[in-house]
Structure formats: C-alpha cells, structure tokens
Amino acid sequence: MITRETLQNLPEGVAAPSYDLKDIKPGILHFGVGNFFRAHEAYYVNKVLGLPGQQQWGIVGVGLTSGDRSKKKADDFKAQDCLFSLTETAPSGESKRSVIGALRDYILAPEKPDAVLDLLSDPAIKIVSMTITEGGYNIDEHTGEFALENEGVQRDLANPESPSTIFGYVVEGLRRRRDAGNRAFTIMSCDNLRHNGNVARKAFLGFARARDPELASWIEANATFPNAMVDRITPTVSPEIAARLNRESGLDDLLPLVAEDFTQWVVEDEFADGRPALEKVGVQMVDDVTDYEFMKIRMLNASHIFLAFSGLLLGYDHIDESINDPDLRKLVETYLDTDVIPTLKAAPGEDLEKYKQSVISRFSNPAMADQNLRIGSDGASKVQVFWTATIQNLLKDKLSIDRVAYGLAAYLEMLRGKNEQGGSFEPIEPTFTDETWNIARSDDFEAGFALPAFDGWRKLDHKALDAKVIELRHIIREKGVKAALPA
Ligand code: CS2
16 A cells, blocks of 8 residues: 555655645646546646645545446555556656645545535635546537536426536536635546537536526626647556556556556646646647637547547457557558548647647557557447547548448447457447437448438538548458558
8 A cells, every 4th residue: 555654655666746735725626537537637746746835736536436446446545545656757767756745635525525515615726627527527519518418407406406417516606605705616627528618518507507596697797617738548447457556566556557658738728726836737728619629539539549440340458569560550550641631730839740749659558558448439420529520620621431431331330349350349329319229220321321420521522432431441341441541
C-alpha cells in the first residue's frame, strides 16, 4: 500500500509529491474519478500544488455509483490516503514514476450525499470538474437538447434537494450558494468532446431551467463553462498490468496507473472564481480552443478508429500492432496528409506535420496496450465525431473519397465480428438496438447506410461514396483488407 508513511521512503526512481499533504486544502470537486482523470487533471494539479501559494487547489473526488466495484475503489482510495502512482511511458519504453497527491479525498455520493452537497456549497470549492464520458451529458441525439425524460433526471426534478445525478447535485449546490449570497463555481468538463464546455452548459442549464428558471438565469450569469481540449492516452489497467507496474516501480500500489509520456490540455481561460496556476505547469490557456480540437479529433481520434477497425479485421489485438503494419501506417499517413491536414488551420504554437508524426509515434507505444476492440467501440458515435467533417469536405469539394470509403467499409465489415483468421470478436456499440444490429449484420449492403454513423452527409451527394463503400465491402469479404486498401 502507499500511505503518508510510505511516502517518506519510496523506492528509488519514484518521485514523491513536492509538497506537504497536510498543507493542501480542497478547491476542486471532481465527478468521475477514472484513469483518465487521474493521469490528466490530477497529474497537472499535482504539479501546481508544489508551486508557492497554490496549496488551496487540492481535489476531492466524487463517485456517483454504488455497487461492489465502486465500493472497492473507494476502499482502496481510503486505504491509501487517496495516493496513487503514475507510470509515464514513452514509445521507447523509458518510464518515469511518481506518486500523485492531488486527490485529497474520495466520496461515494450515494453513501454520503450531504458531504457532497456541503462541499458544493462551500465557497472554498471554486471549480467543479468532471470526466463523465461523452454520453454522460444526457443530450438527446436527435433534438440536441438535454433529455428531461431521463429517469434519474425526473427523480432529481421531483426531489431537487436530495439529488442523485450530477445535474441534480451541481444545480442544488449552486442553489445553496445563491441563497447564501456566495459566488458560483466554474463547471469544467474534461471529456473528449468538441466544445465540451458548451455541452456541459447545455446540460446543466437544461436541468436548471426545468427545475427553476430563475435559478437557471442566475447560473447562466454567474457560472462559467470553459471549453477544453484534453489529450493523453490512458489505457485500462488489468490485474496483469497492475502487477507489472508494481513490479517495475517496487511499490505495492492498490491503484497503479499507466499513461503515455505525451499529455496536452488546452483550456479557454474563463473561470468564475479563480483557478490554479495551470499555465505554469504546461497547460495551454487560450481564448478559443476550436483549432486545437479539430486537430486532435480529426487527426488523432480519426486515425485511431481507422487503425482499430482495420486491425480488428486483420486479427490484431492492439493499436501498436495496427500501426506497425506498414500498409495500415501508410493508409493513416496518406489520410492525414491528403484528406485532413489541408482542411485544418494550425492553432497557435501547433505544427500539423509534427503533430502527425507524434500521433504515429504515440500509437506505436507498446506500453499503452490499447485494445483495438476498445478503440473501435461505439463506432456509431466516433465515426460521426471523428470522420464526418472530413467526409463532408471531401464530398463538397469533390475530392478523392477512396480512403474514407475504405474506412466506412472497414467499419461496416468490422461490425460482423469476424476477422480474416477465422476468429470472432464482439463489437461494442452501446447505442445499437436489436433493429440496428439487424441492419448492421444484414447482407443487404445498401441497407447498411441507414445506420446512424451515416447521418452526417445525407444531405450531400453521396452516391459515389456509397457505391465505393459497397465495392470495398465486397473486396474486404472476398479478398481481405489488404486488397481493399487504397493505393
Ligand atoms: C480514443 C481516445 O477511445 C478513443 O476513441 O481515441 O480515448 C484517445 O485515446 C484519447 O482521446 C487520447 O487523448
């Protein structure tokens, strides 16, 4: 176990927090304490806490779910004083290890709702941040609005003072602040969504409006919702990986964590009541995050799904195997050079060619053990967020659709769950119903275009694209992925 006591005597090569834990006061409440949060926000805040005058920015984590897994995690955090180790591994295999102390407490909301509400009302908490996944904002796909009919939302609207969802908690916390004459906090989304702050604003104000329009207006006028681009590959830690990390560090950590050495956080500098000195620890504070988001989503995430879908069909388990296949690597390079980079504007301080190279090198990092199945999961949403804008550009400008057609064909063929080695796997599509699965599994290739992934370009002329997708699906099925790859 890692505890305050063992911090005094860490194995060689493991850095301890550079501050005294007893000096840290909570200033941030974070919902959704997953691996990405631990390797990203907590990593940056850990650095900030070591700077003079920054000890008021400790983080309290909140879990919203009960159940055995949540309890086990909470017990592990408690046993370790919320300390955990982070191994940052470069593509070369070189690693850096440190103990992160930024998380100062962890509360399971269903067990202690009042403790969460007290913190949300406490003026010392100036930022409420969250990593609740892309789907966690409860936005209706069709209307683009906050989905009021959601069961938890209905429950919280009926009992606004004893909430259960993040929306209920945050809005009740803000209500108490307003009534006490205190300031609102910043609501900071750290999810990998375009304009995540705007999405969060829509969600929290949507809930607040349904609860009490006046309160909603107060929140709108007083809280802020900065947009941010977040980036760090942080794989799932299996028990085997945990054992390896501990073996390598010499620690006996209940919650070890691994991430790539690359990390980026670009945040619009719009905070309601102050913020940590993030700019001093490598966070890019900007006025507009748009071009950074485009770069990340259309280059990194878009290439990731190309590699995942193709790799699954070829029988590769991991992203590094996919990128180390010279044909797939060439596909991704040509896609980025020809179809994507010419449509992007480099954000201040960014170089798109260098970014491309870094993405390819990051994918080749064997320590990430990122599974093709995980990266290829929820293709229905990912295709829309990562590929659609590029496809629209190509169709509008009548440019070559060869690579995107191949990508879509690979996605559709991947949904069958069969690889070229004769093996099978189970594609993960959380939004699919039985009906959608029937369409996906049908041999009527025309019917496949009814899938939600294709929504983004229905209004454009996509006949040639459809024809090419169908042709490539036949080739993938009859001759294999390699025969279908564009020259
Ligand atoms: C991945 C991301 O799940 C995915 O689609 O592309 O989780 C990726 O690892 C992160 O966005 C990296 O920051």
